[in-house]
Amino acid sequence: MFDDNNGFTTCHRRFLSYKLMLKHCPQGAGYLKRADTDRLHEIFLKFATVDRNGERFITSEDFVRKFLGLFEEDDYNAESVKLIAGIVDMDKDGYISFSEFQAFEGLLCVPDALYKTAFQLFDTNGNGLVAFDEFAEVMRKTALHQKLPFNMESTFVRLYFGKDKKRLVTYPEFSQFLHDFHEEYGVEAFKKCDKDGTGFISAGDFRDIMLSVKKHLLTKELNSKVINASGFPHGERKISFPYYMAFNSLLNNMELIKRVYLNATNGTRTQEVTKEEFLHSAQMMSQITPLEVDILFTLCDMIHHTNGRIVYNDLNSITPEQYFKQVTRRVAEIKAVSSPEERGVLIQILESTYRFTLGSVAGAVGASAVYPIDLVKTRMQNQRTGSFIGEVAYRNSWDCFKKVIRHEGIFGLYRGLVPQLIGVAPEKAIKLTVNDFVRDKFTDKKGNISMYAEILAGGCAGGSQVVFTNPLEIVKIRLQVAGEIAGGSKVRAWSVVKDLGLFGLYKGAKACLLRDVPFSAIYFPAYAHVKAKFADENGYNHPLTLLAAGAIAGIPAASLVTPADVIKTRLQVVARSGQTTYSGVIDAARKIYAEEGARAFWKGAVARVFRSSPQFGVTLVTYEILQRLFFVDFGGSRPAGSELHVATPIEESVKKPHHIGGYQVALPVLTGLETKFGISLPRWSAPKPAPAPQ
Structure with a gap:
């Protein structure tokens, strides 16, 4: 090993620096015990291009420019790169060892990572204390000081570093100094502009100060x-x-x-x-x-x-969004895409129960809100125009609505609601669960998912719900059309179930699949993206924007699958005397087209849109509000149908696939040096002077 000026070997000094970091960051030390060291070492070796006596190192430039993805310009400021790398390079030799790499990983995971990172930026000799000369050296290299120099002889500086400026400042003391320093900077700037001591500055001077000293707050x-x-x-x-x-x-x-x-x-x-x-x-x-x-x-x-x-x-x-909120978001994003295997079976069961309960309540609210429209839609779709003689019962959806109230009373609009509500709970639960499960499988470690995967997840959710929805639908539909038979005996749900039997409950299941799979494949991706468009700059959705997103997404989903819904309705309703009967999906499609024309496939489309669109809007806004009111953090992702991942400024910045563990908040922490303290290092080198004329 090479000896330094103090007689310590490089290895000894690095070991002492590592111990110093653990002394100041005990939480980080605890994290390091749990970290995936092999994974960290594998990543370290990808960037470690220097070999010194059999030990691999990452250069300062490679760490800052290649690993962190900062200062990628060709004319980057070498001094700025050196200062940033010095946060990790504890022995300040321009090379980062694996122990230093791992120590910084731990540093990023402690609650006061921003202050500790700033402290290590100014602790240029790595002894765990900041001297005035170190502070002044770094400060003079910042963009702010170069534009508006700070008075290093001020009373404020002497109070912290002593009259002779020889006092060494510890980490807790320096954190307070840094907190107060930027406010003092603003006061100093005001004094410089107020040359006559009047207590006033011009609006132009005010603007200049705000755009230089306080720009990070605007x-x-x-x-x-x-x-x-x-x-x-x-x-x-x-x-x-x-x-x-x-x-x-x-x-x-x-x-x-x-x-x-x-x-x-x-x-x-x-x-x-x-x-x-x-x-x-x-x-x-x-x-x-x-x-x-x-x-x-x-x-x-x-x-x-x-x-x-x-x-x-x-x-x-x-x-603007402050550092602390950025890191909180970033940690939440990391948590949201963590794999289910990291959580216990009991936690996953509790989470499923939680989703099931909220989905049940939300589904019941949504179904009840639009059930009268659903009844009108069903009766319009079941109305035949070419298979028997006589006038049609209803001229249009509004006529149907009025006649139901006139002949059956207001409660006639809610025929079949009870079995619908009984089945809503398992239907919504399995739909949300399957959609989330498939999305999780296709979501990468950064939380990104392709449009194709979103469509597939929605389609799988729609297909899985048929096991519950088909029996519900056939019972509900037969109850809904029972009121059309004048003088007929009252039809009960249980009698319908007994008449149909187990296999009869799944009559029309193919048509149900033909409707529900494309519906969910269209609806869930559309809802997610519309919701994102309506979110504010913080990713927050007001309940009205959630309702609007759910309703808008339901329009194309409900209208485009109406033909399948018409076929399903015809297969599930008992044909009365003189009405055409159907043996299956293809047979029904052929006969409907032959007897009633292509327009028959779009019967009830308006009523279906007015029913499905607001129903899903009400369901999902209820689901979202319930999650906000009764939020429980199970450590996994929130249901994809209710919680959309909205891109943040941090995600839109440079992304590196090798950022794991603490390094996932490395960029927010380094950004925080500017957004919290106004410490901005120049990105580019000073322009080279023009060559002298020959």
Whole structure:
């Protein structure tokens, strides 16, 4: 081994650095005991291009540019790459060993990973302490300092590092220093612009400070509609120091602001809140000042023209998604795509029971809501026009609806509802379970699934439900058309079951398959993608958007399978005297076409769309609301029919297939250095000077 200046071998120093990391990160050490070391080592070797005395290493450039996928430009800033790699490279020799690679894996898994990562960025010599010279060296290389230099001789710096700036700062102390430093940076910037000490700066200076020191706190909407808008705020040419401090305090505390809003609305995200109502809630919860509330309502009005009333989405336009929410989402995404085998059998049984229960309730609500439309649809489809003499019973769906109420009463619209509700529970449960099971099998480790796999999952779900739906359908249909026979005896569900027998309950099963398989194959993918389009920037769906997504997805699914539904209805209904009988799907299709024409296959299509579309909309919005009200985390994926994975900014950034374990949050953590602390390292090298003229 090579000796360094202190007489330690490289191996000894690396071992001490590794122990130091475990000392500061005991949670990470516990994680490392559980980590798949062989898998980590396999990935490490793919990027380890250097061999030194039989030991493999990853270079700083390879780690940052190839493994993490950062700074991929040809003219990348080598100093920035070196600093980022220094977070992992504990002995600062430009090479990353497997022990360092594994130690960083543990570091990323601890709750305070962001602060510890920032600490290791500034701990350039790897001794577990930060000196003033180390802090100044890194800070001077940041993009912010190069644009707006910070006074390293300020009282603030001396309070932390001592009068002579020789004091070494520990990790807990440095975390507090870093938290306070950026606020002090903003104050220093204000002082530099307020050269006369009046306590005011110009609107232009304010804009420059916000776009340099506080840029990471601004959304595109706030930047374009407020910060870059002329005459901010409301034509004022001067910005006072109290206003400046309140403005920045508001941006730093937007998560608290959101909780104040939710407290004022009892958790509702769409209720409008006035300034007075918000102030009342704020005084109950926190120390938000009236000036901050004034600024909040001014910003919301400038961005969304709220006219003095705000809703939750208005707040999302003021500050971008913060680091902590990004990591929380990313961890949730990792959890969502974890394999079922990692969970115990009992947990999986409990999860299935949970889904079964919620699906049962949601299905019953959806079926009851649209059952009268379903009855009208059935009677319209069973109405023959070419097989017997006499006038048709109903001219159209509306005529059918009126006549049922006139001759059978309001309860006539609910004939056959009880057996329908009895079967809804197993039908919805098996449909959701099979759809989720097939989706899980075709979902990759990143949570992605192809359109073909979505269609297949939906088709399998539709096919599996026939074992429950066919007996239900045939009993329901015979009860629904029984009211058409004047003076006929009352038909009971149990008598229908006894007359049909076990095999009779599956009469028309082929047609049922022909309807349910394509219906679900169309519906589930359509619902997932429409829901994604309606989600807000945080991936949240309001119940109304869920209802709309379910209803819209049901339109093509219900209408396109109407011919199969007509054939199924004709096969399952008992033919009366003079009516044509059918021996099977093909026979029914031929006779219907010959006697009634092609239009007969689309009978009841309108009623079917008006029944199926809102039914599935109501069912799925009920299912989603029940999940939110009675959420239970079983460690697996949420049912695909109710919970769509919405792409986040982190997923849309550079993705690497070798990021496993803690490395799946590596990019959010490194991004957090900027979004939380404003520490941005230049991506590109300084432009080369033009050659001197000959």
